[in-house]
Amino acid sequence: MIWIFLLLLIAFVVLAYVAGRALAVRRSQGAKSHSRPSQHGLYALIWVGAPALAMLIAASLFSTSIEQQMMRAGAPDSVAQLEPFRREAFFADARLVGAGQEARQIWPAPYAEELPAEGRRAHRIASTLSWGGGVAALIAAVLGGLFVLTRIRPDLRARNKVEGWITGVLFACSVVAVLTTLGIIFSLVIDSLRFFSMVPITEFLFGTKWSPQIAIRADQVGSSGAFGAVPLFAGTFLIMLIAMAVAAPIGLFSAVYLSEYSGRKTRAMVKPALEVLAGVPTVVYGFFAALTVGPALRVFFNGIGDMLVGGPLNGLGVYLSLVQNQMALVAGAVMGIMLIPFVSSLSDDILNAVPQSLRDGSYAMGATKSETVKKVLLPAALPGIAGALLLAVSRAIGETMIVTMAAGLAANLTLNPLETVTTVTVQIVTLLTGDQEFNSPKTLAAFGLGLTLFVVTLLLNIVAMRIVQAYREQYD
Amino acid sequence: MKSRILRAPEGTSNGGASEPATLTTVPTVGAHASAPMGPIKIAARDVSVFYGDKQALFDVSLDIPDKTVTALIGPSGCGKSTFLRTMNRMNDTIPGTRVTGRIEMDGGDINDRKIDPVLLRAQVGMVFQKPNPFPKSIYENVAYGPKIHGLASTKGEMDEIVQKSLKRAGLWDEVADRLHSPGTGLSGGQQQRLVIARAIAVEPEVILMDEPCSALDPIATAKIEELIDELRERYCIVIVTHSMAQAARVSQRTAFFHMGKLVETGDTEEIFTNPRERRTLDYITGRFG
Structure with a gap:
């Protein structure tokens, strides 16, 4: 009707x-x-x-x-x-x-x-x-x-009034996004406050034991309910470091190649190919890590371990031969691969923004290409590249799927890339999936973690955007 | 100030001896032309340049004497900058560019396979239209070339090179107390002199200048022109300029380009007072361009 x-x-x-x-x-x-x-x-x-x-x-x-x-x-x-x-x-x-x-x-x-x-x-x-x-x-x-x-x-004045309405509609659309962000912050803060009323914030931020299972009955075993998030922060940090160790050099060098060395034809082929990487869903990276890279690396380390067993490095050999599929190295390395196009396309833009006159000046002095890149272009583009890397860091910290599938769940406080570690995002996923009661500190801990993550990535993004922007203005 | 009769350099095909009568009647033109011109430094023969399919330069043959300022003039797009860039092979950095013909410097072909353009550019310095100091300190800007080419082995030697270059570029007195502040913080005219200092720090033999004053105000321009005249004692200078007055003030030899062809070349006095070609006359009297 x-x-x-x-x-x-x-x-x-x-x-x-x-x-x-x-x-x-x-x-x-x-x-x-x-x-x-x-x-x-x-x-x-x-x-x-x-x-x-x-x-x-x-x-x-x-x-x-x-x-x-x-x-x-x-x-x-x-x-x-x-x-x-x-x-x-x-x-x-x-x-x-x-x-x-x-x-x-x-x-x-x-x-x-x-x-x-x-x-x-x-x-x-x-x-x-x-x-x-x-x-x-x-x-x-x-x-x-x-x-x-x-x-x-x-x-x-119909023209002005119509313009006024159009402005109003456009404004309303943009307000939706802002209001959503505010709503997210609001809900995060409210639930985090409930969590921090049950678990002191100092224990959360500085405690070194993470074991969110809470005993429902007094006689249950292994359910102490410890909410020290330091192992999670350490795991996140470790995986981020590994990812950046992969993404920063490879991304940056491919950007240098694309913007300074490659011919027009090569560039037209390589650049889209790199950007295809950016379109791969993270869950695909996740099972690539868990099913391909993880087992391959395990076989590799186990092989080295077997060779060392019985020799002077017996202890190391035994350790290596028992390495498992899930380790920080796998998740970090695959995440680094995921971030390569991110770093390279941002750095490529930044290198291209360096005025041609600087290149000409350097070549005219008799500098070679690599000297020009090293001594003129990279220093000139450094602030922008630092900004791009910070943006990549904030993505690495917030990335969930790869680590969920490849890094493991055990909250080990370690910097050893061959151990399984867990990250803030993985814990949020495990805390909130499945049937949950909504008033226990176990569930609410997810909001505490979420808030921490949000604040950290927000700060990183703000700093990075500032740096990138300041750099862009320099040559306009 | 009176000009002497200019001796045409031996071996020049284009430059003939000037009439003394013509010179004395035009005292302002070529007023600096008091030093004798050196021997031929660069000899271009039938040089053509192609950008992709488009030909930008047609069979240009030109002799450029040492210790002389040679001005390349002509309307926009006439190929004068293109010709300038063939002399230090800067066109190599633009993909799809092809150069034919011979360019000899001190008798050797600079387009020879055996010549490394990187080394050639250390011999042939270049100053660009827009001042392009590197985003480094004044000191680092001047030290850039010497560092790349290993001209100084100690800090003291480097300091000396930097000081000498800045003095020759007439910038030392203005920047001596702030050598380590950024080069981009200088004024436009100072930046251009810094770039000239950077170019002469590697002891080149030739300095190419591509409209070095087009981004500068008249006072800064006057300073650069003065500097060019001083530099002439040591270097072979080729300058592309849009300003005919500037060509007349600073150069001893002038080459007029039009539509990618070299129309006429000769002593500056001659070109400006008694051009042989109709097109040259039209251009210098402002009828086109």
């Missing part, structure tokens, strides 16, 4: 545009009008469309509660005396019956007789409401149209 109103409304809106334009032409009578006829038309269109749209939105927001009120008010005594839970279930079934479907439950005697009548009533109420909403929208459109048609005069 509602789509008839929608069609009518669209017709109204088009009519308003045409009428507004025609009216503007006629009322100006050839004299100079402030705005162009089509702007008057748009102005009329807005005044017809906006109130109708507002009315439709209001109708859809309130119709459910109005309908419930009406159902309750007109219900026969037997139904009205039901307990609220059962009563709402009855109404729900009445709606189904009214719409020509089967009821979900089998209702006992007094109610079963009422069901068809109530169904008809529910149907009547629903259609009244939808008609009402549609008619209200049409009335609003007509009123808006009448109002605006009286206002169209040659001196009406």
